[in-house]
Amino acid sequence: MPHHARCIPFARSFALACLAVLSGFPASAKVTRHDVIIMKNGDHMTGEVKKLENGVLYIATDYFSGSIGLDWLQVAKVESTGGFQIVTKDGKRTAGTIEKVSEEEAPGKDFEIHATSGEVHASSPDVVSIESQKKNFWRQLTGALDFGVDFTSGNNQTALTSDASANYLTTRWMDSVSFTSSFSGQSGGSQSNLVEFQTLDGLFMSRNSFIAGLW
Secondary structure, eight states: OOOOOBOOOOHHHHHHHHHHHHHTSOSOSSOSOOEEEEETTSOEEEEEEEEEETTEEEEEOSSSSSEEEEEGGGEEEEEOOSOEEEEETTSOEEEEEEEEOOTTTSTTOOEEEEETTEEEEEOGGGEEEEEEOOSSHHHHOEEEEEEEEEEETTTTEEEEEEEEEEEEEOSSEEEEEEEEEEEEEETTSOEEEEEEEEEEEEEEEETTEEEEEEO
16 A cells, blocks of 8 residues: 655644634625725725725725725825734835825824834835734634546546645744645555655745745
8 A cells, every 4th residue: 555645743723723613704795994095086985994905905895795905096095993914125024003194294204113111203205015923823724625526437436635724924923734645546456655744934034035945
C-alpha cells in the first residue's frame, strides 16, 4: 500500500488551522457598526467600514447584500469607532481608530489615526490600505475550509479531499497556516493518502518588504 505524507509538527499551526473553521464564516450578515461616510458630492452613507484596498473603500450596509466599493479619492469624511490596521506610503503600519475630514478642514493632514501611542496625521491619498483590527486574537483570525467527496460507481473508487487555512495579521508580523489532506482508493485496489501542514511566518520591514520563513 503506497503511502505519501509530509507533516510539520507545529502545535500552533494545528490550532490555527482548526480555528479557521470558526473564523472563516460570519455569524450574521447584519452590520455591527454604523460608521458615517460622506462623499464629496454630498451623498451620506451609513455602514460598517471593512477595508481600503487598491484605492477602493469597502463598506457593508443593512440594505445591500455584501460589501460595496467606494472611490477613496471621492470620500470627503469618515467617522468610525472600529479598530483598524493602517499602512501608509512611507511603510508605517499603525493600529487604531480612524477619522477622515475634508481636505479644506485640514490640508495635507485630512486623515487621522487615533492610536494608543498618540495621534497620527496623514494625507488621505498616502493611505495605502486599511484592514479591520479585531479586539482579541481569536476574532482577528481569518480562514477558510473546503471538503470534497468523489465516488465512481464503475470501479468503486472513492476520493476524499480537505483543505483548511488560517491567517493572522498584526502591524509587526503575520502568520499563515494551511492544512491539506487527501485519500483515494478503490475496492480491491491500491490506496493513497496525503497529509500536509505548512506555515509561513513573516516580520514586516517596510510596506513592500518583509522577512519570512516557510516551514
